[in-house]
Amino acid sequence: MPTIVPVILCGGSGxxxxxxxxxxxxxxxxxxxxxxxxxxxxxxxxxxxxxFAPPVVVTGRQHLAHVEAQLGxxxxxxxxxxxxxxxxxxxxxLAACRLPEDAVMLVCPSDHHIGNAGAFAVAACAAxxxxxxxxxxxxxxxxxxxxxxFGYLKRGEAIS
Numbered sequence: 001m002p003t004i005v006p007v008i009l010c011g012g013s014g015x016x017x018x019x020x021x022x023x024x025x026x027x028x029x030x031x032x033x034x035x036x037x038x039x040x041x042x043x044x045x046x047x048x049x050x051x052f053a054p055p056v057v058v059t060g061r062q063h064l065a066h067v068e069a070q071l072g073x074x075x076x077x078x079x080x081x082x083x084x085x086x087x088x089x090x091x092x093x094l095a096a097c098r099l100p101e102d103a104v105m106l107v108c109p110s111d112h113h114i115g116n117a118g119a120f121a122v123a124a125c126a127a128x129x130x131x132x133x134x135x136x137x138x139x140x141x142x143x144x145x146x147x148x149x150f151g152y153l154k155r156g157e158a159i160s
């Protein structure tokens with residue numbers, strides 16, 4: 001099984017859950033589900049014991065103090081501070097430039113709640129095996145209504 005490098009994205013303006021979430025303290029850094037923050041939960045979903053490399057966290061300067069405070073003592077973690085906010089694709093590219101060319105990168109938004117972390121880890125490991133074969137793997141939930149803000153994926157042919 002390949003080692004999976006979790007890239008945890010910590011950006012955003014904190015406007016969707018206003019007034020609870022704000023620019024100075026956006027939702028990844030709040031304990032919205034349980035006692036831990038969504039960022040802490042994202043870190044916990046990718047343990048070294050499960051085949052994950054230390055995380056690479058991409059954040060903006062305005063959130064660096066929150067990242068450092070909540071990152072704790074995750075050994076080997078790297079933090080990349082974006083020179084300027086340019087949205088998700090640029091943050092992913094910034095992290096990819098830091099990784100070895102053959103690395104298997106798992107992009108993890110820091111503001112998601114995943115109720116079954118074990119099932120997520122199993123799915124991530126299966127996806128990593130496919131990525132090693134040259135496939136690009138995407139996780140998502142089945143849409144129940146059209147929403148242009150989230151984009152669309154069309155399922156292709158089944159692979160072995």
